[in-house]
Amino acid sequence: MTDRMMWAVGPDDGEGWEAINAQTEAGARAQWAEQNGEDELPDWVVALRQEAWDELPEITGADWLRAGLGHTCVECQELAYLAFGARIIDGQPICGECLKEQGEIA
Numbered sequence: 402m403t404d405r406m407m408w409a410v411g412p413d414d415g416e417g418w419e420a421i422n423a424q425t426e427a428g429a430r431a432q433w434a435e436q437n438g439e440d441e442l443p444d445w446v447v448a449l450r451q452e453a454w455d456e457l458p459e460i461t462g463a464d465w466l467r468a469g470l471g472h473t474c475v476e477c478q479e480l481a482y483l484a485f486g487a488r489i490i491d492g493q494p495i496c497g498e499c500l501k502e503q504g505e506i507a
């Protein structure tokens with residue numbers, strides 16, 4: 402057992418999400434707000450519990466994709482989602498558009 406409780410925390414409509422270890426949802430949101438220079442806890446910050454992350458020493462971009470979340474494509478810096486054709490290649494998220502350009506998807 403671990404006492405880590407990992408959350409994916411960020412703005413409900415934007416980028417800047419972080420993996421945060423906190424015992425409660427409110428704690429995770431508060432930590433994000435503090436790290437991002439928000440004086441008060443904004444309503445639009447959401448925290449999604451990620452049990453699969455509790456055992457991971459480090460949360461990589463691939464882990465975000467596996468959780469069904471988006472992560473920056475290593476090629477173009479746009480957000481990549483598995484649901485939109487992204488893949489994890491050599492442990493790195495690559496978006497569907499870049500895969501097309503590279504001819505990896507027929």
Ligand SMILES: [Zn+2]
Binds near residue numbers: 475478
């Ligand atoms: Zn890309």
